[in-house]
Structures are given as C-alpha cells and as structure tokens.
Amino acid sequence: AIADAVDAALGDGPLRGKHILVTSGPTHEPIDPVRYIANRSSGAQGTAIARALLSLGARVTFVTGPADVPPPVGADVVAVQTADEMLDAVRSAQDVDAGVFAAAVADWRVASASDQKIKKDGKGLPVLEFAENPDILATVCASKARPALVVGFAAETQDVIAHATAKRARKGCDWIVANDVSPATGIMGGTENDVVLITETGAEDWPRMGKDAVAARLAQKIAEVLNG
Amino acid sequence: AIADAVDAALGDGPLRGKHILVTSGPTHEPIDPVRYIANRSSGAQGTAIARALLSLGARVTFVTGPADVPPPVGADVVAVQTADEMLDAVRSAQDVDAGVFAAAVADWRVASASDQKIKKDGKGLPVLEFAENPDILATVCASKARPALVVGFAAETQDVIAHATAKRARKGCDWIVANDVSPATGIMGGTENDVVLITETGAEDWPRMGKDAVAARLAQKIAEVLNG
Numbered sequence: 001a002i003a004d005a006v007d008a009a010l011g012d013g014p015l016r017g018k019h020i021l022v023t024s025g026p027t028h029e030p031i032d033p034v035r036y037i038a039n040r041s042s043g044a045q046g047t048a049i050a051r052a053l054l055s056l057g058a059r060v061t062f063v064t065g066p067a068d069v070p071p072p073v074g075a076d077v078v079a080v081q082t083a084d085e086m087l088d089a090v091r092s093a094q095d096v097d098a099g100v101f102a103a104a105v106a107d108w109r110v111a112s113a114s115d116q117k118i119k120k121d122g123k124g125l126p127v128l129e130f131a132e133n134p135d136i137l138a139t140v141c142a143s144k145a146r147p148a149l150v151v152g153f154a155a156e157t158q159d160v161i162a163h164a165t166a167k168r169a170r171k172g173c174d175w176i177v178a179n180d181v182s183p184a185t186g187i188m189g190g191t192e193n194d195v196v197l198i199t200e201t202g203a204e205d206w207p208r209m210g211k212d213a214v215a216a217r218l219a220q221k222i223a224e225v226l227n228g
Numbered sequence: 229a230i231a232d233a234v235d236a237a238l239g240d241g242p243l244r245g246k247h248i249l250v251t252s253g254p255t256h257e258p259i260d261p262v263r264y265i266a267n268r269s270s271g272a273q274g275t276a277i278a279r280a281l282l283s284l285g286a287r288v289t290f291v292t293g294p295a296d297v298p299p300p301v302g303a304d305v306v307a308v309q310t311a312d313e314m315l316d317a318v319r320s321a322q323d324v325d326a327g328v329f330a331a332a333v334a335d336w337r338v339a340s341a342s343d344q345k346i347k348k349d350g351k352g353l354p355v356l357e358f359a360e361n362p363d364i365l366a367t368v369c370a371s372k373a374r375p376a377l378v379v380g381f382a383a384e385t386q387d388v389i390a391h392a393t394a395k396r397a398r399k400g401c402d403w404i405v406a407n408d409v410s411p412a413t414g415i416m417g418g419t420e421n422d423v424v425l426i427t428e429t430g431a432e433d434w435p436r437m438g439k440d441a442v443a444a445r446l447a448q449k450i451a452e453v454l455n456g
Contacts, residue, residue: 125358157345
C-alpha cells in the first residue's frame with residue numbers, strides 16, 4: 001500500500017495520465033423538509049474502488065451521495081444528495097477515460113415532495129406520488145461523450161446473473177459488477193463483497209473477498225483494458 | 229464536566245437514585261430489503277440530554293434509532309430501527325421516574341414493504357401503501373405505568389408554539405420541547421438548537437444555544453421537578 005501511494009504521488013502506476021469518474025453511496029430523495037427515502041448503501045465499495053484507482057496512478061473524480069464512509073483522500077470529491085443532483089455532477093465530469101458507476105441511485109423520487117413537514121393531524125395517511133429518476137448509467141452510455149469504458153453495478157436480491165446480464169444489455173455499458181444484497185448476505189453495509197463480473201464474454205464469478213480486494217481486482221482489470 | 233463525571237461516578241448529583249428513559253435518533257422504516265424511509269434527526273439532542281442526565285447522577289436507559297452520533301457512555305443502550313421496535317423497547321423500560329422522548333419517530337411505515345428488492349423493469353412506478361405507526365408518546369402517557377414526568381418533543385416547520393401546545397394537550401405529556409426544524413434554521417443535523425418549552429403554565433422561549441446547553445438546562449429542570 002505504501003508503494004502504491006508513492007507510485008501514485010509520483011504520478012507513476014499503470015493508470016498514470018488516466019482520468020476516471022467514480023460514483024458512490026446512496027442518494028437521498030426528499031419527502032418533505034425532514035423525511036427522505038434512502039437506501040442501505042454505505043459507499044464502502046465505491047470508495048474502495050476510487051482508492052484502488054488512485055493507487056494505480058489515476059486521477060479520480062468522485063461523485064458521492066451521503067455515504068457512511070469518508071471519501072477517498074486524493075480524489076476530486078463532488079457531494080450530492082439526490083439522483084438529479086448526481087446526474088448533473090456526472091454530466092459535468094463525464095469527459096473521462098472510464099466511468100465506474102457504483103452509486104446506489106434511487107430509481108424513484110417523490111414527485112409530490114412538500115415544502116412543509118407533512119403533519120399527522122387528522123388528514124389520514126399520506127399519499128406519495130412517485131416520479132422516475134433519470135437513469136444515470138443509461139444516459140452516460142447513450143451520450144456522445146461516452147467514456148471508452150463504462151462499468152455499472154447491479155444490486156440484486158434474486159437471480160443475480162440473469163438480472164445483471166439483462167441490465168448490461170439494457171443500459172449499454174461494458175461491464176456490470178453484480179452482487180446479491182439480500183440482508184442475509186451481510187454485503188450491504190458490510191466489509192465483504194461477493195460479486196459476479198458480467199462482460200461481453202459472459203459471467204466471471206469472483207470468490208467472496210473484502211471490498212478492498214474486489215476494488216483492487218477491478219482497478220487492475222480497468223488498467224489492463226485502458227492500456228490494452 | 230470532570231466534576232460532573234466524578235459526581236455521577238460517585239452516585240452523587242441531584243438525580244442520584246433516579247432512573248430516566250431517553251429516546252433518541254430517527255427511525256428507519258423499510259420499503260424493501262435495500263430501501264427505507266428516514267428522517268434527518270442526527271440523535272445529537274437526545275444524546276446530549278442523556279449525557280446531561282447522567283452527569284447529574286441519573287441512571288439512563290437510552291433507546292435509540294440509527295443515529296449519526298455515538299450513544300452516551302454510561303447509559304443502558306437499546307438500539308432499534310423502526311417505530312414498532314422502539315415502542316417495544318420503550319414498553320420494556322417505562323418503569324422509570326421520567327421519560328424524555330426526543331426520538332424523531334416516523335409517523336408512518338410502509339404497510340406493503342417487500343421481501344424482495346422492488347425492480348424498476350417494466351412495472352411502472354411503485355405504489356406504497358402506508359400504515360400509521362404506533363404513537364409512542366401518547367401510548368406511554370395513557371399507560372398505567374406512566375412515568376411521573378413525561379417530556380415530548382415537537383419538530384415543526386411552521387406555527388411552532390401553536391402546534392406544540394396542541395401536541396402537548398393531545399398526547400397528555402407534561403412538557404413539550406418544541407423547535408423549528410425548517411432547513412433554513414440549520415437545527416436538524418446541526419450543533420445548535422432554538423427551543424420553546426411548553427408546560428402547563430405556557431410557553432418558555434429559550435435563546436438559541438448549543439444542544440449541550442439545551443440539554444443541561446432541561447436536565448436541571450427535570451431534577452428540580454423530580455426533587456420538588
């Protein structure tokens with residue numbers, strides 16, 4: 001790790017001169033001034049990936065929702081709350097060599113978000129109207145400024161490979177890092193991950209390992225492709 | 229502070245021999261295995277109150293949702309996620325001299341919470357059916373084992389005194405600590421608070437001060453009543 005840091009500081013390493021965008025963390029979608037919809041992403045895997053890319057010499061722009069873990073030292077950090085804000089930040093930063101979209105972006109926002117706290121008194125149960133959030137991964141993949149390598153993530157709770165393979169085709173990205181986030185796996189919010197990498201050649205099942213190890217392996221693979 | 233800690237350790241202080249229940253933090257109400265509804269309570273004010281009570285010699289049972297700040301050292305901590313779980317924990321711990329209900333308990337839970345991650349594919353927008361959560365403060369106030377002193381909290385964004393005075397009457401509690409949590413105030417998630425204490429004699433407007441100072445003043449007032 002020290003050698004990696006020295007390499008990075010010296011601008012050495014296989015990703016020297018490469019600029020990579022990483023998104024990470026959950027998004028928070030407001031219901032009213034005090035309530036919001038969140039998800040259990042801690043930001044640990046996205047942060048580990050950014051650190052691994054930095055250690056290989058890349059310049060990293062790190063667009064992050066409100067995560068539990070601190071952002072990586074040495075990255076250009078852009079903090080956002082909502083999916084809309086994350087899309088804006090990504091659009092401003094997508095002129096990169098690769099994009100890794102590890103954030104757990106909310107699929108929906110509350111269309112009827114209130115300026116005032118919704119009161120409980122006498123009005124019965126609230127009715128929340130939802131609106132679809134922008135699909136950041138698909139938007140980037142379809143844009144003229146699409147990075148040469150786009151890596152998406154899929155958090156599934158069943159039929160992981162089938163869902164993730166379909167997602168890769170639907171979004172138009174190069175790879176999907178898929179994992180099973182069922183509560184029983186302890187992955188969401190935990191320190192380990194158990195991923196399947198979906199590429200154009202099929203599904204590569206990685207053994208369960210620490211999120212840092214997953215990050216190192218993915219960063220290495222990104223370096224091979226960008227230098228290939 | 230050191231003198232307070234020594235007093236507490238020696239079992240001295242005006243709240244020596246008193247047992248106080250404090251609830252704190254937000255609750256998280258699941259939508260599916262990865263999504264949930266949350267609120268912006270950091271747990272800072274409830275935690276500060278528990279610390280202030282401990283420093284006056286009280287025994288404190290601290291029932292907390294997933295807060296941003298660590299729980300107070302020296303309290304009996306019970307960690308919960310949902311309003312239902314918080315009610316269960318409070319029921320098991322309400323045989324106390326006073327209860328301070330500082331938690332920002334969700335008014336509603338998702339009645340239709342899903343065992344599987346709700347998929348975005350092709351099914352349109354989700355429909356969330358809500359159910360009313362138990363009213364923990366009103367339940368405690370109406371119970372046979374009601375503590376001699378019950379302090380509720382009101383987080384408002386408009387007409388703070390009117391709403392909080394009505395809430396005091398409706399819930400049947402002794403005091404309401406009311407504050408304006410409009411985003412512009414910076415109170416929710418911040419280090420300061422600006423409260424109005426609603427009692428049987430009216431509204432007492434406290435100057436804006438640190439959450440620790442609010443906690444110290446409230447703990448002092450609780451000690452006066454319990455010893456009065």
